[in-house]
Amino acid sequence: MNIDSDDAGALARLHARLEQAAQAEGLLDVAYTTVDSPVGTLLLAATPKGLIRVAYTNEDHDRVLQHLAEKVSPRILRSPRQLDTAARELDEYFDHKRKAFDLDLDLSLSHGFRQVVQRHLPEIEYGQTRSYKQMAEMVGNPKAVRAVGSACATNPLPVVVPCHRVLRTDGTLGGYIGGLEAKTVLLELEAAA
Known part of the structure; x- marks a missing residue:
């Protein structure tokens, strides 16, 4: 039509x-x-x-x-x-003009430990990365490495809540809700700034 x-x-x-x-x-x-x-x-x-x-x-x-x-x-x-x-x-x-988001967020799609991790993800500065293990330590539960991975995988606010900055301990990408190509683009974008 x-x-x-x-x-x-x-x-x-x-x-x-x-x-x-x-x-x-x-x-x-x-x-x-x-x-x-x-x-x-x-x-x-x-x-x-x-x-x-x-x-x-x-x-x-x-x-x-x-x-x-x-x-x-x-x-x-x-x-x-x-x-x-x-x-x-x-x-x-x-456009490399913003390194942190200043938005009101509604985190109600996540609960418990997942929400705790997602609240801490913005603490990883632009252009920096952390391992899942480091994130577990950051949120006060050093043995919860797999749970941190799950929290990142279910992040309802990718890009804005920067789960793309979390990598495996060996430096490889791990998974990403937008796919590994998107995770690579985001990390390269931040590294180029």
Whole structure:
């Protein structure tokens, strides 16, 4: 089906009105948008508490939105304006103009030890790496190396909460939610700054 420019403009205006009305009425629990990046198209989602999800294309954005509908709220709407700050900060990061994110985060998708690890990940400075073992020590549980790996693997906010900076003790990459190519790109980007 082809949509002419008049119809496309009308649809865009209608969507904008629906977005404003949902926001004004308190009917929007999760706003989302997508942004292009050197590691592919990223899905960004936020609740009123803050950024709750950053998802790579390989995670299947539709599946991620379905998961958010089940775990957070079915009241989800594409609302790019709600994520302008997150999108801008990601652009600055990829352009070597930002080394740390200054965003409100909603960590409610993680619990217990996983959330503890994810809260400590931003302590690894831009361009630096730590091993899973060092992270376990950093969070006060030196024997929890595998649990640190699990916390990194399930990080709902990759890039912003920098699990890509955690490597195996021998210096090899280990796994990464966005794939090893994305992890390599992020580490090389930070090393080049």
